[in-house]
Each structure stands twice: as C-alpha cells, then as structure tokens.
Amino acid sequence: MQIKNGKDFWAGLMFMGIGLGFMIVSRNYPMGTAVRMGPSYFPTVLGGILVTLGAIIFLRAFVSKIRHTIVVFPFRWTLIVAGGALGGVVYSAQSWFLAMGKIGALMTYGLYGLALFLFIGGFGPRPLFIILASVVAFGYLLKPLGLVLATAVLILVSAWGGNEFKLREVVVLYVALALFSVATFIYGLQLPFNIWPDLG
Amino acid sequence: MDQLVTNLGIGFGVALSIQNLLYCLLGVMLGTLIGVLPGIGPVATIAMLLPVTFTLSPISALIMLAGIYYGAQYGGSTTAILVNLPGESSSVVTCLDGYQMARQGRAGAALGMAAIASFIAGTFATFIIALFAPPLAEVALKFGPSEYFSLMVLGLIAAVVLAHGSLVKAIAMVILGLLLGLVGTDVNSGVARFNFGISELSDGIGFVSVAMGVFGFAEIIGNLEQKGEREVFVKRVANLLPTVQDFKDCAGTIVRGTLLGSALGILPGGGALLSSFAAYTLEKKVSKNSANFGKGAIQGVAAPESANNAGAQTSFIPLLTLGIPSNPVMALMIGAMMIQGIAPGPQVMTERPQLFWGMIASMWVGNLMLVVLNLPLIGMWIKLLTVPYRLLYPAIVLFMCIGVYSLQNSPFDVLQTAMFGIVGYVFVKLECEPAPLILGFILGPLMEENLRRAMLLSRGNPMTFVERPISATMLAISVFLLLIIIAPTVRKKREEAFVEE
Numbered sequence: 001m002q003i004k005n006g007k008d009f010w011a012g013l014m015f016m017g018i019g020l021g022f023m024i025v026s027r028n029y030p031m032g033t034a035v036r037m038g039p040s041y042f043p044t045v046l047g048g049i050l051v052t053l054g055a056i057i058f059l060r061a062f063v064s065k066i067r068h069t070i071v072v073f074p075f076r077w078t079l080i081v082a083g084g085a086l087g088g089v090v091y092s093a094q095s096w097f098l099a100m101g102k103i104g105a106l107m108t109y110g111l112y113g114l115a116l117f118l119f120i121g122g123f124g125p126r127p128l129f130i131i132l133a134s135v136v137a138f139g140y141l142l143k144p145l146g147l148v149l150a151t152a153v154l155i156l157v158s159a160w161g162g163n164e165f166k167l168r169e170v171v172v173l174y175v176a177l178a179l180f181s182v183a184t185f186i187y188g189l190q191l192p193f194n195i196w197p198d199l200g
Numbered sequence: 201m202d203q204l205v206t207n208l209g210i211g212f213g214v215a216l217s218i219q220n221l222l223y224c225l226l227g228v229m230l231g232t233l234i235g236v237l238p239g240i241g242p243v244a245t246i247a248m249l250l251p252v253t254f255t256l257s258p259i260s261a262l263i264m265l266a267g268i269y270y271g272a273q274y275g276g277s278t279t280a281i282l283v284n285l286p287g288e289s290s291s292v293v294t295c296l297d298g299y300q301m302a303r304q305g306r307a308g309a310a311l312g313m314a315a316i317a318s319f320i321a322g323t324f325a326t327f328i329i330a331l332f333a334p335p336l337a338e339v340a341l342k343f344g345p346s347e348y349f350s351l352m353v354l355g356l357i358a359a360v361v362l363a364h365g366s367l368v369k370a371i372a373m374v375i376l377g378l379l380l381g382l383v384g385t386d387v388n389s390g391v392a393r394f395n396f397g398i399s400e401l402s403d404g405i406g407f408v409s410v411a412m413g414v415f416g417f418a419e420i421i422g423n424l425e426q427k428g429e430r431e432v433f434v435k436r437v438a439n440l441l442p443t444v445q446d447f448k449d450c451a452g453t454i455v456r457g458t459l460l461g462s463a464l465g466i467l468p469g470g471g472a473l474l475s476s477f478a479a480y481t482l483e484k485k486v487s488k489n490s491a492n493f494g495k496g497a498i499q500g501v502a503a504p505e506s507a508n509n510a511g512a513q514t515s516f517i518p519l520l521t522l523g524i525p526s527n528p529v530m531a532l533m534i535g536a537m538m539i540q541g542i543a544p545g546p547q548v549m550t551e552r553p554q555l556f557w558g559m560i561a562s563m564w565v566g567n568l569m570l571v572v573l574n575l576p577l578i579g580m581w582i583k584l585l586t587v588p589y590r591l592l593y594p595a596i597v598l599f600m601c602i603g604v605y606s607l608q609n610s611p612f613d614v615l616q617t618a619m620f621g622i623v624g625y626v627f628v629k630l631e632c633e634p635a636p637l638i639l640g641f642i643l644g645p646l647m648e649e650n651l652r653r654a655m656l657l658s659r660g661n662p663m664t665f666v667e668r669p670i671s672a673t674m675l676a677i678s679v680f681l682l683l684i685i686i687a688p689t690v691r692k693k694r695e696e697a698f699v700e701e
C-alpha cells in the first residue's frame with residue numbers, strides 16, 4: 001500500500017482523532033435515552049459519524065487519483081520532540097512548582113506556553129508561529145503593560161515574522177499605529193485599556 | 201400592499217435617523233476599506249469589525265454590520281478589477297472581464313458599472329425581501345422542532361454541496377463544526393461539556409474567535425507563505441461613468457442578473473457566490489456579445505456584480521424569517537444578533553418591527569451610499585492597494601487582536617483566536633474548506649435542542665421527521681441534493697466549474 005494523497009491521509013487521521021476524542025470525553029456524561037437525550041447523546045452520535053467519515057477519507061488516501069506528497073507540513077522533529085519533552089517535564093514537576101506559590105504557578109504557565117510554542121514551531125511555517133506568538137503575547141501583556149507597549153511587542157515581532165523586515169519602516173508604522181489606536185480605541189470607543197504600564 | 205408601504209415607512213423612519221445614517225455610512229466606509237485589501241473577503245472583514253459594533257444599540261449594530269457587508273463586497277470587486285486578485289470567491293468572476301477592461305484602460309467604466317449594477321440589483325432585492333419576508337415568517341411560526349431540525353439539515357447539506365473540493369471532507373467539516381458548537385454548558389442538564397476544566401470554556405468556544413482565527417489569521421499566514429509578487433495594476437483611473445452605449449448594452453444583463461441572483465440568494469446555501477457564477481454563465485450564453493466574454497466585455501462585469509449583490513441581499517431572507525444562516529456571512533450576522541440578545545427567527549418581525557424593517561430599509565440606504573461615495577473615493581482605494589503587504593498585515597493583526605480582546609476584556613479570547621489560527625492553517629493545508637465548519641458551529645446547539653424536543657414530543661420515534669410533511673419535504677430535498685452531486689455527470693461538471701476559478 002502506498003499513500004497517494006498525503007492531504008487526505010492527514011485529514012483522515014485528524015477527523016478520526018477528533019471524533020474519537022469527542023466520543024471518549026462524552027463517556028463522562030450521562031447518555032440518556034432516545035426520548036430524553038442526555039448531554040452525551042448527540043456528541044457521541046456526531047463523533048461516531050466523524051470517525052466514519054475520517055476513515056473514508058483516510059482509506060481514500062491510498063486509492064486517490066490526486067497526488068500529494070505525504071510532506072504537507074514542514075516537519076522539524078527536533079522542535080516537536082523538544083516541545084513535547086518540555087511539556088511532559090513541566091507536567092510531572094507541576095506539584096513541585098505549585099509548592100512555590102504564585103510565582104511557581106506563573107512559571108508553569110510560562111513553561112507550558114514555551115512548550116506549546118516549540119511544538120507548533122515544529123510543523124508550521126515561520127510566520128505562523130511567530131505572528132501567533134506575538135498575538136498571544138499581546139493578549140496577556142495588554143493589561144500589565146498598557147496599549148502602547150503591548151502594541152510595540154505585537155507590531156515589531158509580527159513584522160519580523162514576515163518575509164521582509166526593515167526596522168526603520170516598522171518603527172514608523174508602529175508609532176503611527178500606536179497613536180491611532182490610543183486615539184480611536186481609548187479616547188474614541190472608550191475601551192477600558194491602560195495606556196501605560198499599570199504600576200499601582 | 202398597504203401593509204408593505206406602512207412597514208417600509210417604519211423602516212425608513214428608523215434607517216433615516218441621523219444616528220443610523222451615520223452608522224450605516226461608517227459601516228460602508230470601513231467595509232470597503234478593509235474589503236479592498238487583497239485576500240480579505242467579507243467574512244474576514246465582518247469578523248474583524250464585529251467588535252466595533254458591540255457597544256451600539258442592536259438596531260444600529262445590525263445596520264452597521266449590513267453596511268460593512270455591502271462595503272466589503274464592493275471593495276472586493278474593486279480589487280478584482282484593478283489587481284486581478286479576488287478578495288473572495290464571489291468576485292472571482294468579476295476578475296475575468298473586469299481586469300481585462302482595466303488593462304484596456306477602461307477601469308473607470310468597469311468600476312462605475314459594477315457600482316451601478318450593484319445598486320440596481322440591491323434596490324430590487326430590498327423590495328423582494330420586504331415582499332416575501334412576512335409570508336415566509338408566518339409559515340415559519342408554524343414550524344415545530346422536527347421542521348426546524350430538518351431545515352437545518354437542509355441548510356447544512358446545501359452548504360456542503362457548494363463547498364469546493366471533496367464532498368466527504370465538507371461533510372466532515374460540518375460535523376466537526378457541530379461538535380465544536382457543543383462545547384460548553386449543556387442547557388438541559390447544566391453539565392459543562394468538553395471544557396477540560398477550563399472555566400472560560402464553560403460558556404462555549406467564542407464564535408468570533410473561531411471565525412477570526414480560521415478566516416482572518418489563517419488567511420494572513422497563507423498570504424505571507426506565498427512569496428509571489430503582487431502585480432498591482434494601477435493606472436490613473438479616469439471616466440468613471442460608463443458611456444450611454446455601455447448602459448444600453450448592459451440593461452438586459454442587469455435585469456437578468458438581478459432576477460437570477462435574487463432567486464438563488466433565497467435558497468439555503470445560496471448567496472453571492474452561486475449567483476455570480478450562474479449569472480455569468482447565463483449571460484455568456486444569451487448575450488450577443490458572447491464572443492468578447494473574458495476579453496473585457498462590460499456585460500461580464502455587470503452580470504456577476506448585479507447577481508451577487510442581489511443574492512447577498514436576498515440571503516437575508518432565511519436569516520430574518522427562519523433564523524437559519526445560509527452562508528458564513530449570515531452565520532456571522534446570527535452571531536452578532538445573539539451577542540445583542542436577539543434570538544433570530546420569525547418572531548423578530550412581529551416582536552421588533554423597528555429592528556426588522558429598519559434593517560431592510562438600511563440595506564437600500566447602504567447601497568445608495570456605496571454608489572455615491574465610492575465613485576469619488578476610488579482614488580483613495582487605489583492608493584491603499586499600492587501599500588505593500590508587509591506594512592499592511594501587522595496593522596490588520598493589531599486591529600484583530602484589539603477586537604477580540606475587547607469582546608470580554610479577556611486574554612483568553614486572544615489565545616483562543618490564535619489557536620484557531622493554527623487550526624485554520626492546518627485546514628488550508630489539508631484542503632478542508634472552513635465555511636461549512638462555521639455554519640455547523642452556529643447550528644450545533646440549535647440542532648441538538650430541536651432534535652431533543654422533537655424526540656421528546658414523538659416519544660422517541662424517529663419517524664416524526666418523515667411523517668410531518670414539511671419536515672419530510674426538506675429532508676427529501678437534502679437527499680436529492682446529495683444524490684445530484686454524487687451522480688457522476690454532475691460531479692464532473694462541478695469539478696470543472698471550480699477548476700475554472
């Protein structure tokens with residue numbers, strides 16, 4: 001057997017995995033009967049359908065007339081393994097971290113984030129993980145750092161994640177966007193954001 | 201007829217208030233501004249601008265969103281004509297002749313004709329909605345849970361039929377969407393499902409996060425990945441008004457496009473995309489000028505533009521009367537209505553006539569604004585097209601982030617959106633169309649609820665879905681649709697149609 005359509009191969013695996021996942025998690029909830037359906041009835045049925053469809057797509061990958069290589073994503077095994085390993089280590093050492101109190105909890109979050117970042121970096125193109133990392137950073141930095149500095153992180157990092165990066169141009173862009181955002185979102189739309197770091 | 205006049209009177213009373221006129225104007229402007237950007241279609245535009253409307257009253261919010269929709273659609277046509285880059289699939293057809301016209305130095309006439317054809321179609325479609333919505337809503341009030349369930353099945357199947365590429369994958373995406381829609385607290389039992397102990401997920405996955413991640417972020421990353429040069433075709437655009445001869449040539453085309461588009465828009469799963477394809481094909485067959493199609497025939501611009509605008513508008517009918525979205529844009533509108541605390545459905549018309557008729561009237565006003573505004577502003581949109589993408593995308597990303605964050609002032613929503621960005625990227629790579637997923641996501645909880653009620657009423661007898669005539673008819677149509685595309689000849693045609701893109 002030879003895999004002819006790599007895209008179908010991965011899509012089939014994905015749908016089967018997700019369907020199975022939903023069915024397994026559904027087992028925690030009451031099933032009910034056809035007359036009085038419990039919370040697990042509908043998801044279990046849908047999960048079953050999804051597994052079936054996934055299996056059809058998966059099998060089709062071996063007989064398809066459309067050719068796609070199996071390498072749909074740029075796999076970087078080292079990053080995937082590193083991310084997985086880091087996640088595992090943090091998970092097993094969680095109680096140790098939590099014993100340190102609030103700082104420990106923050107550290108676990110940070111390390112989980114790093115593990116996830118490495119893992120995603122393992123199969124995505126550069127813009128995918130750099131831009132999305134800057135997006136997540138923006139979300140979590142907006143409150144403590146304020147809009148002006150969080151925007152700096154977002155714009156500089158996401159622009160750097162693209163294909164061409166010219167520092168001077170990006171700084172000009174940043175200044176313009178920061179002024180515009182403060183004027184529009186904070187003064188104009190009255191969104192409750194901090195402008196500067198919240199030191200209080 | 202009297203009723204119609206009174207109703208439209210109420211509507212225009214609402215739509216023409218200074219405040220709502222301003223929001224409509226703002227929506228049309230913002231929509232065009234974002235829609236002009238290459239690679240960003242109406243869905244991404246609406247998802248991005250949705251949070252701007254949250255602080256408004258429901259009626260102003262919906263008026264503004266409708267404005268954004270028309271604006272985005274028109275902006276997409278502008279890009280199609282000038283850059284040969286369709287913002288979304290429904291302007292693909294406009295590219296064919298529009299870009300050729302631009303190369304022959306007739307960009308102005310093409311843009312002008314697109315605006316005028318859209319306006320004429322929009323005016324007609326507004327009347328169609330005002331005429332057909334009330335009787336349909338009355339029928340819908342008689343619907344029980346089994347009818348609703350079957351109707352949703354029909355809507356989802358129709359969405360699948362129109363999705364590009366593999367049928368099985370499209371159905372799988374619908375099911376996946378339904379499942380994702382079920383995440384969160386179950387209304388009947390109060391059990392929090394699939395939240396993995398994350399308290400933020402007990403209200404369900406944020407709809408905006410899914411839409412923005414899958415359509416917005418994934419789109420940007422896809423654009424960055426193709427390093428190809430964008431060939432911006434920008435010459436000075438002069439003579440925006442088409443000539444008298446152009447109008448004579450296009451009169452019949454616009455009428456046919458409008459009628460076809462209005463009819464196709466009402467179908468669940470229909471809307472702008474199907475309409476523009478069908479109108480172009482029809483026109484190519486009937487027109488005296490058919491030899492010139494693809495080489496810059498003005499009818500090739502007028503036909504899809506009138507049809508897609510008519511279709512875009514009449515696709516509001518299933519939304520407003522049945523509460524069922526027929527395409528991803530309407531799914532976003534439902535999301536917006538729910539956020540505003542309005543349960544979409546036939547009761548909206550009787551319970552909130554101001555909102556219902558105000559929105560319909562504002563559609564016409566919005567279309568008028570598009571013509572009046574865009575013809576003089578075209579120079580500005582062209583300038584925008586010359587801004588390099590490396591400067592545009594960080595700004596787009598910033599506005600999306602602020603938008604998502606401001607939903608609930610929660611960093612978790614931003615994280616969620618980023619996750620769906622990754623998911624969306626994987627979908628693109630695996631050739632899984634995300635539009636059916638969004639529809640499924642919206643309909644998931646509704647379907648479960650109606651299925652449960654129907655089964656409870658029938659005491660567990662699944663025959664209820666085929667014993668009730670309306671429900672049975674809708675299921676029969678769904679099966680018929682599925683059979684049609686599985687049939688080998690149509691399958692071949694369908695593949696060809698999508699390859700032509």
